[in-house]
Amino acid sequence: MLDQLQRLPADPILGLAAMARADTRAAKVDLTVGIYMDETGVCPVFDAVREAQAMLATDEITKAYLPPAGVDAFNSGMQKLLLGAEHPALLGARVSSVQAPGGCGALRIGAEIIHAATPGATVWVSDPTWPVHLPLLGSVGLQFSNYRYYDPATHGVNFQGMVEDLKSAGAGDVVLLHGCCHNPCGADLSLAQWAVVADMAEAQGFLPFIDIAYQGLGDGLDEDAAGLRLLAERLPELIVAASCSKNMGLYRERTGAAMFVCRDQENAEALVSQALVAARRIYSMPPAHGALIAGKILSDSKLDRTWRVELMEMCARINGLRSDLRTKLEAASGRDFAFIEKEKGMFSFLGLSAEQASRLREDYAVYMLDSSRINVAGVNAGNIDYLAESVAAVL
Ligand SMILES: Cc1ncc(COP(=O)(O)O)c(C=O)c1O
Incomplete structure (x- = not known):
């Protein structure tokens, strides 16, 4: 019965992310999946979560x-x-x-x-x-x-x-x-x-x-x-x-x-x-x-405060990255990227064609979706110049 079932294609976003993970080029920039990443490229655990977790570990008396x-x-x-x-x-x-x-x-x-x-x-x-x-x-x-x-x-x-x-x-x-x-x-x-x-x-x-x-x-x-x-x-x-x-x-x-x-x-x-x-x-x-x-x-008012401060820092970092990315892309390409700064949250369409997104992937190890959606939170001080230059090169 089960042998009639065919292998299905990978989810397009998760498939691209897997391709990015497997890419060993040192300059690799992965802007595919929508997870927040910090300056070091890690999706961090909030301090408030660590503290709440530690409390649970001692208080929890059942797994019912x-x-x-x-x-x-x-x-x-x-x-x-x-x-x-x-x-x-x-x-x-x-x-x-x-x-x-x-x-x-x-x-x-x-x-x-x-x-x-x-x-x-x-x-x-x-x-x-x-x-x-x-x-x-x-x-x-x-x-x-x-x-x-x-x-x-x-x-x-x-x-x-x-x-x-x-x-x-x-x-x-x-x-x-x-x-x-x-x-x-x-x-x-x-x-x-x-x-x-x-x-x-x-x-x-x-x-x-x-x-x-x-x-x-x-x-x-x-x-x-x-x-x-x-x-x-x-x-x-x-x-x-x-x-x-x-x-x-x-x-x-x-x-x-x-x-x-x-x-x-x-x-x-x-x-x-x-x-x-x-x-x-x-x-x-x-x-x-x-x-x-x-x-x-x-x-818990103390944990809630800790969490809100951490979240505000995250939010400020994303908005800071948006304005840095705009500046770098405009300097590298001579084009208008003001829109990146006006948008909200983790995502932006850079306005590239699927062919340009694929060239970025193949020639520069820069990964974004074919729609040119990027995860802004995947940008950091270590990759922003290379990203801007690579985008300018395919434009
Ligand atoms: C628009 C939107 N809705 C809902 C979700 C659901 O997220 P999760 O099921 O991971 O909480 C996501 C996650 O990427 C999302 O981007």
């Missing part, structure tokens, strides 16, 4: 299953982190959430909830979006439509195109939005544009589904959640998929939250019961380690 909805301190901490402790939706008790295995698990739970409410619903996704959205949501049975989002000519959001396209989204449809630090393009909506999306959702009745995997890596924790908070205040219903992979560095611990903003408390509780049945069908119980760490950080 977590309750199906996960760690309480994590769930309530994440709601406050996402919405702000005084958000009217929280005070109105119309918010609920469950722990999920990473942002991916949260996206999948959200998709299951959507499918349970409207089987085969259409999800409007930005063009482009994170490619993994399609298998994660599509395998549940949801359909897709695209809305215009990134304009390569301006390196910014084509908001007029987005609004025109979303005029066709109606009640029963879902609009997937990147909460901040858009992956892959780094171009985010302004707060005024989020308000227009809220107007449209109100008038047309579509359900926003917000994927927020980079809170704190754009402008700061509160600033990056401003659009989400505005929608949660204005609209009766919202689904949020959040991840602690990047902003707490808990990638391998699979730590995420699916949060529901509902009409009322009864509906919020009903959605938890739906999410738990969906989780039971897929993985039963969420993993404990990451959420225990994140729950400890979010509920």
Whole structure:
């Protein structure tokens, strides 16, 4: 039976990353996978995480299953982190959430909830979006439509195109939005544009589904959640998929939250019961380690402070790299790279063709996706000059 199954191609991003790892050229620059890397090229463990982990190691008395909805301190901490402790939706008790295995698990739970409410619903996704959205949501049975989002000519959001396209989204449809630090393009909506999306959702009745995997890596924790908070205040219903992979560095611990903003408390509780049945069908119980760490950080004021300072340093470093990269690329190529500085988070399209990206790989050991998406956090003082010169050489 199993011998009929053919080998499948590697995931394009992970495949390229594996190719980069295997490349032994000394000048190699790997900007493929979306993980934060420090000046030394290492994806670091936060001090706050180390401290929380040390506390857990002494306090933990069991490895029994977590309750199906996960760690309480994590769930309530994440709601406050996402919405702000005084958000009217929280005070109105119309918010609920469950722990999920990473942002991916949260996206999948959200998709299951959507499918349970409207089987085969259409999800409007930005063009482009994170490619993994399609298998994660599509395998549940949801359909897709695209809305215009990134304009390569301006390196910014084509908001007029987005609004025109979303005029066709109606009640029963879902609009997937990147909460901040858009992956892959780094171009985010302004707060005024989020308000227009809220107007449209109100008038047309579509359900926003917000994927927020980079809170704190754009402008700061509160600033990056401003659009989400505005929608949660204005609209009766919202689904949020959040991840602690990047902003707490808990990638391998699979730590995420699916949060529901509902009409009322009864509906919020009903959605938890739906999410738990969906989780039971897929993985039963969420993993404990990451959420225990994140729950400890979010509920302990000293650890929370330590974490926020570390995250702010990360955010400042990314923004500093953006401006350094702009300066170096402009000096090396004589072209305009101002857009890199305007974008948010870890990603940017450099605006190269697939052929130029492949020449960079083959001739210079500089790895980026064929779309020319780079992970800005993979740039450092040791590789920035070589990167700028290599890009200029293929332009
Ligand atoms: C846009 C986006 N959403 C969600 C995720 C999910 O991350 P994870 O499942 O690792 O928490 C990622 C990770 O790269 C992402 O880029």
